[in-house]
Amino acid sequence: MLGSIILFILGCFIGFISPRLPVLIITRAKGFNYHFSQHPEPISLSPHLTQRLMHMRTFYWLGIGFALIPIAAGYTSLVWGSASLGFGLWLSSGWSIISKLQTFIGGNHPAWTYDMAVRLQVVMNNSKQDPCCDFPEPEWQLTAVRCASCNITLDEMARPDLGRKRSDGFIMGSIRILASDGHPIVSEPGND
Numbered sequence: 001m002l003g004s005i006i007l008f009i010l011g012c013f014i015g016f017i018s019p020r021l022p023v024l025i026i027t028r029a030k031g032f033n034y035h036f037s038q039h040p041e042p043i044s045l046s047p048h049l050t051q052r053l054m055h056m057r058t059f060y061w062l063g064i065g066f067a068l069i070p071i072a073a074g075y076t077s078l079v080w081g082s083a084s085l086g087f088g089l090w091l092s093s094g095w096s097i098i099s100k101l102q103t104f105i106g107g108n109h110p111a112w113t114y115d116m117a118v119r120l121q122v123v124m125n126n127s128k129q130d131p132c133c134d135f136p137e138p139e140w141q142l143t144a145v146r147c148a149s150c151n152i153t154l155d156e157m158a159r160p161d162l163g164r165k166r167s168d169g170f171i172m173g174s175i176r177i178l179a180s181d182g183h184p185i186v187s188e189p190g191n192d
């Protein structure tokens with residue numbers, strides 16, 4: 001009985017972590033973050049940042065593909081191996097897929113969207129055409145996009161995790177990303 005429970009929990013854990021592996025791992029190496037300041041400092045707006053946001057979005061959706069692995073393994077396990085391991089794998093990876101798909105029927109948005117990339121682009125365009133001060137330097141701070149020179153708020157968009165090497169280390173950083181699903185943990189009062 002205890003063995004079954006442990007296998008079930010193990011299955012749940014593998015099924016939970018697999019769809020999130022792309023977001024947790026792919027861009028964390030130093031070489032991928034050459035163009036960015038270190039976490040958790042603000043990031044200057046640039047085409048590199050917009051591209052990173054789009055990459056994070058891709059990795060998020062890639063998670064559905066990664067969830068198919070534990071689903072296949074869970075099926076194998078249900079048929080030929082341990083039913084409790086297989087059930088754990090199915091339950092949590094199936095849940096991950098459902099929670100990603102619910103965004104299409106009005107659920108929460110992912111932490112990284114095309115819309116956000118467009119908003120960054122609009123801020124960059126505005127800072128050239130209609131600058132807020134003499135030396136506009138838009139950067140994405142934790143709670144909003146602000147100008148580093150004059151500190152004016154250019155867009156009230158809190159910053160999600162952007163795939164940089166985490167200052168809180170891989171383990172703690174990963175736990176925070178898993179808990180928040182990449183969403184910003186803090187936001188300005190009055191913002192949601």
Ligand SMILES: [Zn+2]
Pocket residue numbers: 131132133134135136137147148149150151152
């Ligand atoms: Zn400014």
